[in-house]
Amino acid sequence: MTEKVTELLKKKNLDAILISDGYNMRYLSGFGGATGYLYISADQKVLMTDSRYTTQAKQEAPKFAVVEVSTEKGYRELITECIRKDQTKTIGFEDQQMTCADFKKISSPTKDEATWMELGEEVNLLRCIKTEEELEKVAKAEAIGDQAFQKILGDIKPGVTELTIAAKLDYYMRELGAEGNSFDTIVASGLHSAMPHAVPTAKKLEKGDFITMDFGCRYDGYCSDMTRTVVLGEASSKQKEIYGIVLKAQMAALEQICAGKTGSEVDQVARGLIAEAGYGEYFGHGLGHSVGLFIHEEPRLSPKCHSVLQKNMTMTVEPGIYIPEFGGVRIEDLVVITEKGCRNLAHSPKELIEL
Numbered sequence: 001m002t003e004k005v006t007e008l009l010k011k012k013n014l015d016a017i018l019i020s021d022g023y024n025m026r027y028l029s030g031f032g033g034a035t036g037y038l039y040i041s042a043d044q045k046v047l048m049t050d051s052r053y054t055t056q057a058k059q060e061a062p063k064f065a066v067v068e069v070s071t072e073k074g075y076r077e078l079i080t081e082c083i084r085k086d087q088t089k090t091i092g093f094e095d096q097q098m099t100c101a102d103f104k105k106i107s108s109p110t111k112d113e114a115t116w117m118e119l120g121e122e123v124n125l126l127r128c129i130k131t132e133e134e135l136e137k138v139a140k141a142e143a144i145g146d147q148a149f150q151k152i153l154g155d156i157k158p159g160v161t162e163l164t165i166a167a168k169l170d171y172y173m174r175e176l177g178a179e180g181n182s183f184d185t186i187v188a189s190g191l192h193s194a195m196p197h198a199v200p201t202a203k204k205l206e207k208g209d210f211i212t213m214d215f216g217c218r219y220d221g222y223c224s225d226m227t228r229t230v231v232l233g234e235a236s237s238k239q240k241e242i243y244g245i246v247l248k249a250q251m252a253a254l255e256q257i258c259a260g261k262t263g264s265e266v267d268q269v270a271r272g273l274i275a276e277a278g279y280g281e282y283f284g285h286g287l288g289h290s291v292g293l294f295i296h297e298e299p300r301l302s303p304k305c306h307s308v309l310q311k312n313m314t315m316t317v318e319p320g321i322y323i324p325e326f327g328g329v330r331i332e333d334l335v336v337i338t339e340k341g342c343r344n345l346a347h348s349p350k351e352l353i354e355l
């Protein structure tokens, strides 16, 4: 991955970059400890971390010189040494991730000898297009989600709380090989399902509830993301209507998504159908986002994202309708963009499940 940094240095006219974001650190070096810094220039590749991670860093990042901070030499001193050794004149840093306090501290000794340049999203964007190896990990994580969904269907019964369902989903994913969650599991039932990002509560599931479950796990660092909405008992005609519209919107977007289209174009496919059906005001969020080492990556499927989708990007497709005082539906799959369309990594059923 460090070839990508060489290109970035050239493109931005930089002598070196300092990486502080844990996901970027992992992406560029292999080190998953998320604590420390990477300094990368034409002549040096240095990974600075503390003693809790030194052994792990040496194992995971063999191409980097691993340096441990000490009481005499903290990150500021080590980074200053790297800069002076190279006589670096321009250094890029991750202004969107580093705190103001850390930046002031780290850059203070060299602020007159080197220009510190804000990199914005530049380093994150290196992660957009996934390699086959990365895609395998995302697919494995999504497959774990599929299996956990299949198992949780047997636990959805009247009287069971949202918290219990969330805990069991988490447990199943772990049991199936996940390292952890890619975000806090959402289980929203009844009126709660009208809140797209509801937090699970002690509310008991009741007959007639919509139950929206949005969950994902990490496998070898890579995230999955999926959402299914089911009904406990028989669905009402209004529930069937809303579910049908969301599903139609999702299928249409999946049909249209491919390399070469912009995020806003694909978003509009689903948004247009939901608006046509009269529910436009109840779909407030974007249609999707990319997924990788972090759960919400660029680009997005949203009215504001005009980035062009490219082969081997991963995108969620997750339209929803949320009606206050009634309930809501979201259906989410995770796909890999191909030249002509997409490869859906989610295989859980999508016809309305009545339990």
Ligand SMILES: [Mn+2]
Pocket (backbone or CB within 6 Å): 225, 226, 316, 318, 332
């Ligand atoms: Mn999502």
